[in-house]
Amino acid sequence: xxxxxxxxxxxxxxxxxxxxxxxxxxxxxxxxxxxxxxxxxxxxxxxxxxxxxxxxxxxxxxxxxxxxxxxxxxxxxxxxxxxxxxxxxxxxxxxxxxxxxxxxxxxxxxxxxxxxxxxxxxxxxxxxxxxxxxxxxxxxxxxxxxxxxxxxxxxxxxxxxxxxxxxxxxxxxxxxxxxxxxxxxxxxxxxxxxxxxxxxxxxxxxxxxxxxxxxxxxxxxxxxxxxxxxxxxxxxxxxxxxxxxxxxxxxxxxxxxxxxxxxxxxxxxxxxxxxxxxxxxxxxxxxxxxxxxxxxxxxxxxxxxxxxxxxxxxxxxxxxxxxxxxxxxxxxxxxxxxxxxxxxxxxxxxxxxxxxxxxxxxxxxxxxxxxxxxxxxxxxxxxxxxxxxxxxxxxxxxxxxxxxxxxxxxxxxxxxxxxxxxxxxxxxxxxxxxxxxxxxxxxxxxxxxxxxxxxxxxxxxxxxxxxxxxxxxxxxxxxxxxxxxxxxxxxxxxxxxxxxxxxxxxxxxxxxxxxxxxxxxxxxxxxxxxxxxxxxxxxxxxxxxxxxxxx
Amino acid sequence: xxxxxxxxxxxxxxxxxxxxxxxxxxxxxxxxxxxxxxxxxxxxxxxxxxxxxxxxxxxxxxxxxxxxxxxxxxxxxxxxxxxxxxxxxxxxxxxxxxxxxxxxxxxxxxxxxxxxxxxxxxxxxxxxxxxxxxxxxxxxxxxxxxxxxxxxxxxxxxxxxxxxxxxxxxxxxxxxxxxxxxxxxxxxxxxxxxxxxxxxxxxxxxxxxxxxxxxxxxxxxxxxxxxxxxxxxxxxxxxxxxxxxxxxxxxxxxxxxxxxxxxxxxxxxxxxxxxxxxxxxxxxxxxx
Numbered sequence: 097x098x099x100x101x102x103x104x105x106x107x108x109x110x111x112x113x114x115x116x117x118x119x120x121x122x123x124x125x126x127x128x129x130x131x132x133x134x135x136x137x138x139x140x141x142x143x144x145x146x147x148x149x150x151x152x153x154x155x156x157x158x159x160x161x162x163x164x165x166x167x168x169x170x171x172x173x174x175x176x177x178x179x180x181x182x183x184x185x186x187x188x189x190x191x192x193x194x195x196x197x198x199x200x201x202x203x204x205x206x207x208x209x210x211x212x213x214x215x216x217x218x219x220x221x222x223x224x225x226x227x228x229x230x231x232x233x234x235x236x237x238x239x240x241x242x243x244x245x246x247x248x249x250x251x252x253x254x255x256x257x258x259x260x261x262x263x264x265x266x267x268x269x270x271x272x273x274x275x276x277x278x279x280x281x282x283x284x285x286x287x288x289x290x291x292x293x294x295x296x297x298x299x300x301x302x303x304x305x306x307x308x309x310x311x312x313x314x315x316x317x318x319x320x321x322x323x324x325x326x327x328x329x330x331x332x333x334x335x336x337x338x339x340x341x342x343x344x345x346x347x348x349x350x351x352x353x354x355x356x357x358x359x360x361x362x363x364x365x366x367x368x369x370x371x372x373x374x375x376x377x378x379x380x381x382x383x384x385x386x387x388x389x390x391x392x393x394x395x396x397x398x399x400x401x402x403x404x405x406x407x408x409x410x411x412x413x414x415x416x417x418x419x420x421x422x423x424x425x426x427x428x429x430x431x432x433x434x435x436x437x438x439x440x441x442x443x444x445x446x447x448x449x450x451x452x453x454x455x456x457x458x459x460x461x462x463x464x465x466x467x468x469x470x471x472x473x474x475x476x477x478x479x480x481x482x483x484x485x486x487x488x489x490x491x492x493x494x495x496x497x498x499x500x501x502x503x504x505x506x507x508x509x510x511x512x513x514x515x516x517x518x519x520x521x522x523x524x525x526x527x528x529x530x531x532x533x534x535x536x537x538x539x540x541x542x543x544x545x546x547x548x549x550x551x552x553x554x555x556x557x558x559x560x561x562x563x564x565x566x567x568x569x570x571x572x573x574x575x576x577x578x579x580x581x582x583x584x585x586x587x588x589x590x591x592x593x594x595x596x597x598x599x600x601x602x603x604x605x606x607x608x609x610x611x612x613x614x615x616x617x618x619x620x621x622x623x624x625x626x627x628x629x630x631x632x633x634x635x636x637x638x639x640x641x642x643x644x645x646x647x
Numbered sequence: 648x649x650x651x652x653x654x655x656x657x658x659x660x661x662x663x664x665x666x667x668x669x670x671x672x673x674x675x676x677x678x679x680x681x682x683x684x685x686x687x688x689x690x691x692x693x694x695x696x697x698x699x700x701x702x703x704x705x706x707x708x709x710x711x712x713x714x715x716x717x718x719x720x721x722x723x724x725x726x727x728x729x730x731x732x733x734x735x736x737x738x739x740x741x742x743x744x745x746x747x748x749x750x751x752x753x754x755x756x757x758x759x760x761x762x763x764x765x766x767x768x769x770x771x772x773x774x775x776x777x778x779x780x781x782x783x784x785x786x787x788x789x790x791x792x793x794x795x796x797x798x799x800x801x802x803x804x805x806x807x808x809x810x811x812x813x814x815x816x817x818x819x820x821x822x823x824x825x826x827x828x829x830x831x832x833x834x835x836x837x838x839x840x841x842x843x844x845x846x847x848x849x850x851x852x853x854x855x856x857x858x859x860x861x862x863x864x865x866x867x868x869x870x871x872x873x874x875x876x877x878x879x880x881x882x883x884x885x886x887x888x889x890x891x892x893x894x895x896x897x898x899x900x901x902x903x904x905x906x907x908x909x910x911x912x913x914x915x916x917x918x919x920x921x922x923x924x925x926x927x928x929x930x931x932x933x934x935x
Contacts, residue, residue, distance in 0.1 A: 128930050128931055129930050129931065129932070129933055130923070130926050130927040130929075130930035130931060131930070132930055133923075133925075133926030133927075133929060133930045134923070134926065136926070137919065137922045137923070137926065169895075170816060170817070171816045171817055171819070171887065171890060172817055172820060173817050174817045175817055175820070175821055188897070188898075189897070195897055195898055199898050203914060203918060206910070206911065206914030206915070206918065207914055207919050207922070210914060210915050210918070210919040211919055211922070214919065214923070257824060257828070257833055258906065329933040351929050354929070355925065355926070355929055358922070358925045359922055362918060362921050362922055362925075363918070366913070366914075366917070366918055368899065369899040369900060370898070370899050370900045370902065370913055371896050371897075371898030371899045371900060371901050371902060372898065372914075373906075373907075373910070374894075374896065374898060374901075374904070376895070377833065377834050377891075377894055377904065378833050378834075379820055379821075379824045379833065382824075384825070385824045385828065386828070386829050387824070387828040387829070387832050387833035388828065388829055388830050388831070388832045388838050388840075388846065389832045389838040389905075389906070390906075391906055391907040391908050392907060393907050393910070393911065394907065394910075394911030394912075394914065394915060397907075397911065483908075484908045486838050486839050487838070487905060487908045489839035489845075490837065490838050490839040490845060494839075494843075495839070495842060495843040496839040496840065496841055496842070496843075497841060497842050499839075534932070
């Protein structure tokens with residue numbers, strides 16, 4: 097077997113010269129840290145999206161053609177609906193494993209975008225976007241935009257009542273752009289709303305155009321990362337010019353491969369056990385129908401929240417009114433993504449920092465960036481929660497208007513507060529000497545006066561030697577007097593059995609070694625101290641007397 | 648860059664990698680089979696119940712979709728006593744209303760039955776929208792009050808009895824999404840409307856009360872009279888609302904039928920959160 101593999105690889109090496117590249121690739125070093133796994137979640141959920149998506153394309157019909165439904169879902173039988181909606185019902189009720197695939201696809205999309213956002217926060221707060229990684233930051237920003245756009249379009253494809261309302265809102269948002277809005281909307285929708293073109297067009301964009309772009313940019317994202325090598329957190333022996341971690345083969349490849357299956361498992365569990373987007377309850381989209389309380393998927397929530405919070409101002413310029421929707425739904429995301437993509441250059445302008453950085457900042461080491469980031473993030477989190485004003489008002493039995501105004505105030509007030517608090521916290525941790533260091537195991541000792549003190553042990557594997565004097569504590573002295581009054585009973589008492597010397601009832605003035613107790617690993621109380629034996633394992637005086645009497 | 652350093656505890660890391668890989672594969676296969684099995688079992692069960700629904704959609708021409716019945720006039724004395732005890736403080740002894748409460752004469756038995764039997768009356772706080780409470784009167788007492796008030800003046804619908812079995816659920820869905828979903832939401836869970844007004848949840852409401860609400864328009868709800876919805880159409884809507892109270896959930900846990908809000912929280916907290924815990928297991932903390 098090994099011979100055959102060797103032969104094949106030799107054959108390939110002689111023709112393609114793969115050995116050199118393969119060796120360096122297999123020995124590639126990846127630093128270990130939980131925060132470096134966040135981007136991987138996004139990557140793996142994207143792979144799940146591809147697989148489940150291909151399955152769905154086998155049954156989905158991208159057509160607005162009205163047909164009469166004769167499928168297995170009784171509450172909609174006989175109704176006129178688009179072929180797109182009917183085929184989604186077919187996938188949900190009649191295709192074997194169709195529903196679990198559709199639900200996995202939807203959960204995977206939610207997790208995909210969430211993982212991208214968390215990954216972005218990690219890169220931002222650790223300053224991993226600094227030279228030489230600015231290009232990869234821009235690629236990542238574009239990937240986020242593409243993921244959100246494709247999520248929204250995929251959400252619209254079933255052509256149910258709720259997603260149809262979403263498309264209606266999207267049409268109005270495009271229309272609100274000054275000068276070109278109506279032309280752009282008609283161009284995109286192939287005429288006035290709703291028309292017959294948008295579902296087939298969305299389908300092409302969703303399954304071909306955007307996924308292809310994502311694959312290409314993802315390859316670039318990973319390729320650049322591979323070429324530039326991974327960042328790492330500061331630690332002894334780690335410098336700006338090395339990478340410390342696990343080798344690709346076999347360690348890291350197995351970890352990453354296993355993590356792919358774990359990601360797929362979590363998505364499959366959600367897809368099989370938790371219902372998402374029950375389109376059969378929403379009914380087919382008919383433009384004159386509307387359901388109250390329409391929310392988009394979570395990643396569009398901040399835009400929906402911005403639409404809800406925007407006051408009904410009508411701003412007039414040059415004799416024309418700029419539609420109100422333009423500000424929260426076009427200007428805000430436009431500014432957001434522009435500032436996001438250009439952030440490495442904006443920060444460089446401020447800090448004038450032109451060094452190569454392969455060591456991450458810890459968030460607390462850079463108070464300004466961290467607090468600014470937390471402030472801006474808070475702004476978007478408030479917008480995100482604002483998209484559920486009606487659900488919150490209904491859940492907490494309060495007025496919708498009250499909730500709305502609360503969010504408007506929070507949107508202005510909370511970001512500076514959050515930023516300021518973060519700034520003070522980061523400043524505070526800078527003054528603490530061993531902030532963030534892992535606590536070592538200690539031995540807790542007690543003096544005769546009842547004062548406790550801790551002795552740090554240097555090794556956590558084998559209960560290290562700690563030098564301390566064993567002393568007779570007052571309770572024990574009292575106990576000994578009780579016990580020594582009766583010589584014959586002494587042997588029956590548990591403490592004398594467990595004492596190392598055995599001659600005077602567990603009282604020892606010799607040096608003892610701390611041993612691993614049965615209790616918690618942090619609070620180690622030596623077992624040979626009387627009344628010891630774990631945190632609460634010691635027997636009380638009265639109990640011991642009672643035991644002695646019983647015998 | 649210099650050649651990279653190998654990991655210090657490479658054998659331990661390798662063991663972690665292997666265990667992650669194995670548990671990932673096993674977990675993935677197991678959960679996929681389990682989830683798919685649950686989902687397909689549920690859809691199988693649901694499709695068989697769907698056939699039952701089909702078998703009862705035969706219309707029964709001999710029974711009308713809704714029969715309106717006046718409560719028996721023998722209940723009027725009991726109703727008068729109950730009304731004077733519980734309602735007359737605000738509505739007046741002859742139900743002509745006051746500065747605090749509206750005139751009830753000529754509203755019909757259905758209105759009285761709806762407000763009293765859903766627990767909205769007697770009212771706890773007249774300044775806010777009446778809430779659905781545990782009902783104070785049993786069926787007979789409610790009918791008695793309705794009999795008394797409707798005996799004071801003619802007019803208004805009597806108490807409807809809906810032939811749910813003969814109704815068409817698909818028609819009901821179409822009418823519900825056109826007329827009701829704009830406030831009660833498409834899944835009927837209800838929601839907050841502007842300024843302290845809300846559309847109540849439709850869960851746990853009986854067929855008669857649903858028909859009464861449609862016909863009489865309680866509170867902010869519009870009244871759907873005979874010219875807007877025929878008796879057959881009202882019965883269709885009632886049937887669909889009853890279905891919505893326990894709809895088919897072949898996909899698993901329903902998350903309250905609230906839609907993307909709860910789905911987003913599950914996706915982020917359980918989905919991403921769970922994966923981040925696994926990531927913490929694999930990646931570990933920073934070494935110092």
